[in-house]
Amino acid sequence: MRKIMITFENLQAEWNNQPEFNIPEEGGKIITKKVSFLKRKQRITNTVLGITAIMLIGFFFYIAAYRLDTVIYGLFLMIGSLGIRVGIEVLSTRKLERLNIVSNTKIFKEQLVAYYNKRIKTHYIVTPLVVLAYCIGFVMLLPSFKANMSLGFYAYIVASSIVLLIVLGLFVAKQIKNEIDMLKELKTQQ
Amino acid sequence: MVSKSSKRAIKVIISNYNNLEELQIFFDKVYQTNYPKVIRLCMGYVNGDAAKAKDLAQEVFIKAWENLGSFRKESGVSTWIYRITVNTCLLQLRNQKIKKSSNERVLEHITEEVEENKTTYEVQLKSMYACINKLSKENKSIILLELEGLPQKNIAEITGYSHESVRVRIHRIKNELTKCVKL
Numbered sequence: 001m002r003k004i005m006i007t008f009e010n011l012q013a014e015w016n017n018q019p020e021f022n023i024p025e026e027g028g029k030i031i032t033k034k035v036s037f038l039k040r041k042q043r044i045t046n047t048v049l050g051i052t053a054i055m056l057i058g059f060f061f062y063i064a065a066y067r068l069d070t071v072i073y074g075l076f077l078m079i080g081s082l083g084i085r086v087g088i089e090v091l092s093t094r095k096l097e098r099l100n101i102v103s104n105t106k107i108f109k110e111q112l113v114a115y116y117n118k119r120i121k122t123h124y125i126v127t128p129l130v131v132l133a134y135c136i137g138f139v140m141l142l143p144s145f146k147a148n149m150s151l152g153f154y155a156y157i158v159a160s161s162i163v164l165l166i167v168l169g170l171f172v173a174k175q176i177k178n179e180i181d182m183l184k185e186l187k188t189q190q
Numbered sequence: 191m192v193s194k195s196s197k198r199a200i201k202v203i204i205s206n207y208n209n210l211e212e213l214q215i216f217f218d219k220v221y222q223t224n225y226p227k228v229i230r231l232c233m234g235y236v237n238g239d240a241a242k243a244k245d246l247a248q249e250v251f252i253k254a255w256e257n258l259g260s261f262r263k264e265s266g267v268s269t270w271i272y273r274i275t276v277n278t279c280l281l282q283l284r285n286q287k288i289k290k291s292s293n294e295r296v297l298e299h300i301t302e303e304v305e306e307n308k309t310t311y312e313v314q315l316k317s318m319y320a321c322i323n324k325l326s327k328e329n330k331s332i333i334l335l336e337l338e339g340l341p342q343k344n345i346a347e348i349t350g351y352s353h354e355s356v357r358v359r360i361h362r363i364k365n366e367l368t369k370c371v372k373l
Contacts, residue, residue: 006363008368010368011318011337011367011368011371012337014264014318015337018230018315021225021230023225023226024225027218027221027222027251028214028215028219028220028251028300029218031251031255032249032255033215034248035252035255035256038252059275066359067370096299099281101274101281102252102257102260102270102277103277103350104273104347104348104350104371105276105277105328105331105348105349106349106350108277108280109328111282132272156231176302180290185327
């Protein structure tokens with residue numbers, strides 16, 4: 001094996017010798033078009049979320065007009081907890097996008113650490129409460145399912161809900177772990 | 191997505207130009223002048239993966255367009271765009287799952303190639319990227335800016351550290367890098 005004495009000047013020369021990247025033609029215009037596209041996409045997402053929320057609320061009141069029992073409370077808990085979770089994610093994404101990207105790295109890192117600290121607090125306090133509310137809501141609906149569905153379909157709903165809960169739980173746990181790792185990495189950088 | 195504050199900022203900067211067309215011309219110039227610097231810096235953050243670097247560079251210019259209002263002529267376009275680049279790359283930490291062990295594997299593989307006398311330019315560059323990726327994110331930013339030939343005063347301005355601290359860090363990182371890279 002050959003051993004060569006390396007100096008930083010060697011490395012600098014290597015770095016300077018990198019092949020030049022082609023500058024995309026009309027790159028600036030492509031970027032501004034992309035920004036407009038993203039803006040439109042965001043508007044569509046907001047509209048879809050808004051319509052879904054209105055439909056769910058409408059559905060809830062439609063059902064509520066006819067019956068006022070555990071089914072309503074169960075539905076309220078399930079829809080409400082889902083709505084809160086989606087709302088938290090939407091607000092959180094917006095907050096991340098609004099971090100001051102033009103500040104110096106030290107300040108930007110402080111903003112990121114604060115953001116992730118808040119996210120983790122949400123995961124540890126709000127998320128378990130939301131999941132609990134969702135599960136309670138579901139359990140409240142079970143007697144109604146049992147009374148109105150065949151035994152086979154009822155068993156299917158119960159089993160698939162448990163599987164879904166486990167899958168979602170694992171997904172959320174993975175997300176939490178990623179964010180904790182991210183925070184650790186940000187904090188350990190000197 | 192363009193936030194309300196970005197829209198306001200764009201309105202402010204438009205008022206300094208005659209219309210949106212002039213603003214686009216200014217942005218095109220910023221893009222053309224700075225794209226090579228931005229993509230080289232991004233390459234350093236993603237272990238030399240050109241496709242990922244291009245995506246990152248696009249993200250950087252999207253943020254630059256959205257934050258045009260924050261640009262102050264006295265700080266210089268380069269410093270401003272470098273600041274956005276470094277922060278965007280820091281932000282992409284959440285998407286990047288390059289574990290330290292994978293860098294070790296790259297370095298082991300490079301050692302084998304060096305032993306087989308395959309000392310090509312690509313191998314050397316790959317080794318440098320892998321060693322840069324072993325550094326902490328902040329040290330990585332500092333050394334990448336140094337390799338790009340930025341004055342230490344500007345590196346201090348971009349990273350938020352004192353000039354003295356940047357000088358000491360650069361000295362330490364240079365030693366670390368020269369020990370790590372296999373040529």
